[in-house]
Amino acid sequence: MKQLSMFIIFTFIVSCTSKNAKNENGNWPDNMQKLAATLTDLLPFVYNQEKFEDPSNKEAVKGKMKKFFEASHKIPKERAVELLGKDPLVNMSIESLEREVASAISSFERGNYRYSRHLLQHTLNYCFACHTRNQIGPKYDYWDLKNIDTGDMNVIQKSQVMVATRQFDKAKEILQSNLLTGTQSSENPYFKEQAIKQYLSIVVRAEESPQNGYKFVKDLMGKVTLPIYLSRNLKSWEDSFLDWLGEKKANKNSLNHAKKLIESADIIHTGADSDSKYVDYLRASTLLHQELGKNITKKNRAEVLYYLGVVYGLLSDSGFWELPDVYFESCIRELPKSQLAKACYSRYEQDIIVGYSGSAGTFIPTDERKKLTMLKELAGY
Numbered sequence: 088m089k090q091l092s093m094f095i096i097f098t099f100i101v102s103c104t105s106k107n108a109k110n111e112n113g114n115w116p117d118n119m120q121k122l123a124a125t126l127t128d129l130l131p132f133v134y135n136q137e138k139f140e141d142p143s144n145k146e147a148v149k150g151k152m153k154k155f156f157e158a159s160h161k162i163p164k165e166r167a168v169e170l171l172g173k174d175p176l177v178n179m180s181i182e183s184l185e186r187e188v189a190s191a192i193s194s195f196e197r198g199n200y201r202y203s204r205h206l207l208q209h210t211l212n213y214c215f216a217c218h219t220r221n222q223i224g225p226k227y228d229y230w231d232l233k234n235i236d237t238g239d240m241n242v243i244q245k246s247q248v249m250v251a252t253r254q255f256d257k258a259k260e261i262l263q264s265n266l267l268t269g270t271q272s273s274e275n276p277y278f279k280e281q282a283i284k285q286y287l288s289i290v291v292r293a294e295e296s297p298q299n300g301y302k303f304v305k306d307l308m309g310k311v312t313l314p315i316y317l318s319r320n321l322k323s324w325e326d327s328f329l330d331w332l333g334e335k336k337a338n339k340n341s342l343n344h345a346k347k348l349i350e351s352a353d354i355i356h357t358g359a360d361s362d363s364k365y366v367d368y369l370r371a372s373t374l375l376h377q378e379l380g381k382n383i384t385k386k387n388r389a390e391v392l393y394y395l396g397v398v399y400g401l402l403s404d405s406g407f408w409e410l411p412d413v414y415f416e417s418c419i420r421e422l423p424k425s426q427l428a429k430a431c432y433s434r435y436e437q438d439i440i441v442g443y444s445g446s447a448g449t450f451i452p453t454d455e456r457k458k459l460t461m462l463k464e465l466a467g468y
């Protein structure tokens with residue numbers, strides 16, 4: 088009898104701990120579903136100034152923002168690292184998402200509605216960056232567009248929402264149909280450029296499909312009127328996709344491959360538009376992210392971090408001006424007092440100085456100055 092009760096207690100403990108372990112790990116899909124549900128619930132307000140600022144909606148909007156905040160707060164960071172590897176982008180996007188939603192709520196409470204809406208729109212970038220980081224996770228094309236009120240959004244915003252909710256095919260459909268037939272902003276080359284680049288990040292990063300990329304570029308050629316620099320870039324992107332299609336499968340060393348893709352763009356000497364290598368840069372970023380997910384030496388990791396900083400500096404349209412610095416800093420911390428750390432510090436310092444300079448001079452805040460001194464020493468200067 089005693090043995091039996093011991094057995095019962097034992098199984099009880101085991102079942103409890105395994106349940107706990109599961110909870111601690113966090114159920115990723117559930118968390119993400121919750122995040123998407125609270126976000127899509129809020130979106131109709133985020134893209135409609137009138138609805139957002141209407142005093143009679145105040146409590147409802149605040150409630151929805153708080154739910155979105157709670158969902159962002161619950162993203163299990165450790166599970167994220169398990170899924171995606173030790174990549175600074177993972178923590179950065181989770182923390183920034185949470186911080187920006189919190190800041191949107193306090194701006195809203197202070198009556199700064201414009202800024203609050205701006206922050207909420209910006210949070211979609213974090214979903215975008217993480218989901219298109221590389222090809223991991225399911226596609227969700229069963230979600231009905233009708234469930235998401237996209238009436239007040241432009242094409243880029245709509246496709247961003249689709250990527251945020253992992254509906255890649257729908258995102259592409261929206262962008263492509265607008266580019267090929269769209270009347271909205273069809274005269275606006277900048278808008279077209281953004282739409283094309285967004286499409287490219289989906290096919291290159293989230294789908295890793297040179298076939299789809301090649302087809303897209305071919306579809307555009309000749310059918311869409313573009314400024315000359317963009318048509319030229321289109322030709323160059325076609326070449327990148329052709330090279331990619333011609334590659335042998337077993338290309339084991341992603342770091343070397345990424346370096347080649349980044350360095351083959353001899354912009355300095357040819358004076359070509361750096362965007363002509365946009366596809367290569369996107370591809371390099373994916374290869375580097377994959378490398379971070381592997382078990383590699385500290386030296387290799389620092390080098391991968393360095394190149395991620397470089398490539399995100401080149402992909403300046405990615406919506407994250409802070410990403411290069413995040414990577415350069417991680418590189419210094421990964422391998423302090425080394426040649427690599429020095430190279431990373433030099434890039435970091437340059438970014439900060441440029442970032443805080445304007446026609447009136449350079450004004451670096453005290454905190455940032457302190458950080459520079461600390462990182463400089465850590466790098467071994």
Ligand code: HEC
Nearest residue numbers: 116119120122123126177180181213214217224225251252
């Ligand atoms: C830290 C990176 C990261 C961030 C930030 C992120 N996601 Fe995800 N999300 C993922 C990954 C990885 C998956 C796929 C996981 C898997 O199933 O393997 C995923 C899956 C999803 C899914 C599918 C869930 C399922 O049922 O399997 C939805 C929906 C989703 N995310 C919505 C969002 C929304 C909305 C945001 C922004 C508000 C967001 N995510 C931000 C990494 C992220």
